[in-house]
Amino acid sequence: MRRTHAIIAAVTAFAVLAVAGIVWFLRSGDGPRDTGEEFLAAWQRGDAAAMRALTAGAPADFEQRVTRVRDDLGVVKQRFSVSSVGDPKDGRAGGSFRAEYTLAGNRTWAYDGTLPFVERDGEWRVAWSPRLFHPSLAEGQRLRASRSWPDRAAVQAADGTDLRGSSSGSVAQLVGPTGPASAEAAGKLGAPYRQGDPVGTDGLQKQYEKRLAGTPAMAVQIVDAEGSPVKTLQRFGGTEGQPLRTTLDLKVQEAAGKALGDVGKPASLVAVRPSTGEILAVANKPGGYNRALMGRYPPGSTFKVVTAAALVAGGLGVTTPVGCPATTTIGGRTFKNSGNEAFGTVPFREAFAHSCNTTMADQTVKRLDQERLAQVAGQFGFNAPIIAGLPAVRASFPGTRDDTALASASFGQGEVLTSPLNMASVAAAAASGTWRSPRLVDAALASQAVDAGGRRPEAPKRLEPAVRKALRTLMPAVVSEGTAAGVDFPSGTAGKTGTAEFGTAAPGQDPPTHAWFIGYRGDVAFAVIVEDGGTGAGAAAPIAARFLRSL
Numbered sequence: 001m002r003r004t005h006a007i008i009a010a011v012t013a014f015a016v017l018a019v020a021g022i023v024w025f026l027r028s029g030d031g032p033r034d035t036g037e038e039f040l041a042a043w044q045r046g047d048a049a050a051m052r053a054l055t056a057g058a059p060a061d062f063e064q065r066v067t068r069v070r071d072d073l074g075v076v077k078q079r080f081s082v083s084s085v086g087d088p089k090d091g092r093a094g095g096s097f098r099a100e101y102t103l104a105g106n107r108t109w110a111y112d113g114t115l116p117f118v119e120r121d122g123e124w125r126v127a128w129s130p131r132l133f134h135p136s137l138a139e140g141q142r143l144r145a146s147r148s149w150p151d152r153a154a155v156q157a158a159d160g161t162d163l164r165g166s167s168s169g170s171v172a173q174l175v176g177p178t179g180p181a182s183a184e185a186a187g188k189l190g191a192p193y194r195q196g197d198p199v200g201t202d203g204l205q206k207q208y209e210k211r212l213a214g215t216p217a218m219a220v221q222i223v224d225a226e227g228s229p230v231k232t233l234q235r236f237g238g239t240e241g242q243p244l245r246t247t248l249d250l251k252v253q254e255a256a257g258k259a260l261g262d263v264g265k266p267a268s269l270v271a272v273r274p275s276t277g278e279i280l281a282v283a284n285k286p287g288g289y290n291r292a293l294m295g296r297y298p299p300g301s302t303f304k305v306v307t308a309a310a311l312v313a314g315g316l317g318v319t320t321p322v323g324c325p326a327t328t329t330i331g332g333r334t335f336k337n338s339g340n341e342a343f344g345t346v347p348f349r350e351a352f353a354h355s356c357n358t359t360m361a362d363q364t365v366k367r368l369d370q371e372r373l374a375q376v377a378g379q380f381g382f383n384a385p386i387i388a389g390l391p392a393v394r395a396s397f398p399g400t401r402d403d404t405a406l407a408s409a410s411f412g413q414g415e416v417l418t419s420p421l422n423m424a425s426v427a428a429a430a431a432s433g434t435w436r437s438p439r440l441v442d443a444a445l446a447s448q449a450v451d452a453g454g455r456r457p458e459a460p461k462r463l464e465p466a467v468r469k470a471l472r473t474l475m476p477a478v479v480s481e482g483t484a485a486g487v488d489f490p491s492g493t494a495g496k497t498g499t500a501e502f503g504t505a506a507p508g509q510d511p512p513t514h515a516w517f518i519g520y521r522g523d524v525a526f527a528v529i530v531e532d533g534g535t536g537a538g539a540a541a542p543i544a545a546r547f548l549r550s551l
Contacts, residue, residue: 033082036095038054049063056125056128058128065133073220076106080099081098082096082097085117088119091119092116092118095114095115096114099113104147111134145220147192150241152212157246157250158278159249160245163175170257170287171248171253175203178198185199204246208389208449212241212244213241214242217238218236247276247279248280248282251551253282259528259547259550260285263543265532268283269292269526269543270292271525274428274432279439291531293392297502297531299500300413300536301411301496302500303498306380307364308360309379310364310372311367312467313464313466316367317348321348322347323345324345327358333407335358336358337355348474349474353481353483354482355497360410365407379429379435381395382397386421387439387447389440389452390449392421396415413500424527425525429463435460435463436460439457444456479494479519487542487544494520495541498517498518499513513533
């Protein structure tokens with residue numbers, strides 16, 4: 001019996017010791033260090049509710065204060081770790097932690113903070129104090145990162161002239177305005193941007209915001225309830241913005257603006273340098289809409305430059321006799337020349353100079369097909385994206401379903417659509433023998449524009465030598481003896497008139513028309529459009545002549 005009692009006593013003693021050990025283990029795992037680690041882990045993940053549960057004496061607005069620290073500092077990332085915990089004494093213990101914040105602009109701010117503990121009902125809690133957020137913080141104060149943006153860099157003309165504040169409305173439209181960032185805009189731009197920061201809201205200012213703006217200097221501060229600085233804890237330097245050099249030639253731009261001076265209808269003029277593709281001038285009248293780059297119009301007979309190139313490449317010579325009747329019927333539809341003019345059988349050069357729709361329709365259906373005309377249109381930039389530094393629509397040559405549609409497309413009607421910028425690049429290709437994607441900034445910078453999405457401009461496309469030679473015969477003939485012969489152009493000008501139908505016609509009347517003229521002289525190519533302007537020779541060509549004479 002004594003042996004049995006001894007065994008029972010031993011087992012009982014072991015059990016008591018085991019339970020005591022378990023209790024000791026559980027309590028030791030719930031000491032101040034573990035509380036501190038849980039508290040900092042909750043802070044790191046932004047769980048203010050969990051932080052409150054581990055805090056003794058937390059104020060009613062505790063969660064709001066935690067959130068405000070992160071928001072007012074503009075924290076991108078935060079990391080906290082326990083540095084040390086002292087031995088508990090009389091229900092209290094001291095501790096410290098390391099805080100590391102990644103702020104806007106990938107700036108790191110770190111400090112050592114205090115972490116006091118207090119025991120409540122057998123559990124350790126972090127003792128509330130404003131100094132939890134920073135050891136220098138007092139009640140009624142908060143942390144804030146104040147920022148100062150550098151002066152915005154300039155948008156420049158090709159010669160380095162600052163274009164901001166230009167007296168030209170068209171230039172001001174290209175440069176674009178600045179204004180306070182909306183919450184949506186700041187979100188898209190990302191760090192270091194915040195709502196209310198000055199940003200480009202349109203034009204080049206928007207497309208090259210980060211280049212022009214630089215990055216703000218920053219100061220981490222303690223501020224009082226009114227937001228006045230109490231103490232600066234750390235400063236970070238900013239970076240200056242970089243100027244944006246454009247290809248605009250101020251002399252050419254001034255000439256373009258003057259050429260549109262007395263035009264009473266919406267109009268646009270674009271000039272490019274054929275040898276490089278650089279945009280020299282963009283003029284819109286009235287302002288408010290950049291029709292030069294974003295307008296989509298049927299090109300009318302200016303597209304005959306493309307069709308002529310396809311026909312010549314297919315074997316049609318500039319002296320080959322072709323018919324130019326007043327009307328022709330293709331697929332049951334009647335096509336006619338402007339004013340029902342008829343020139344009989346003439347060399348192709350003369351039919352082009354007089355803009356014979358019937359010639360183009362008949363020869364295209366006879367010698368080409370949709371695929372071949374689309375292929376040659378592609379050599380002049382049709383269906384290719386324009387990466388110019390600013391948003392610009394692409395010229396569109398859609399598929400044609402039958403001979404009637406093909407005939408209509410041959411002189412720029414049907415579903416063919418383009419912009420003045422596109423047509424200026426067509427004229428530039430005729431001048432230099434190579435189509436170059438038009439651009440307003442350096443090609444490498446063009447791909448950095450927000451809307452470019454990293455895409456680079458299309459590679460240059462060389463025209464066949466016979467095509468270039470033919471166009472250099474055909475286009476001058478328009479000015480010397482064709483539809484623009486009555487316009488006072490300076491010598492050496494080559495071009496093509498265009499009268500493009502749009503909309504619907506009243507019973508018994510012809511549809512309204514946009515007036516076009518595209519051309520080149522020396523190393524300047526251009527396109528002019530006057531919306532609802534009538535004929536190209538009557539409305540657009542005189543504007544082009546004024547432009548060239550001003551140069």
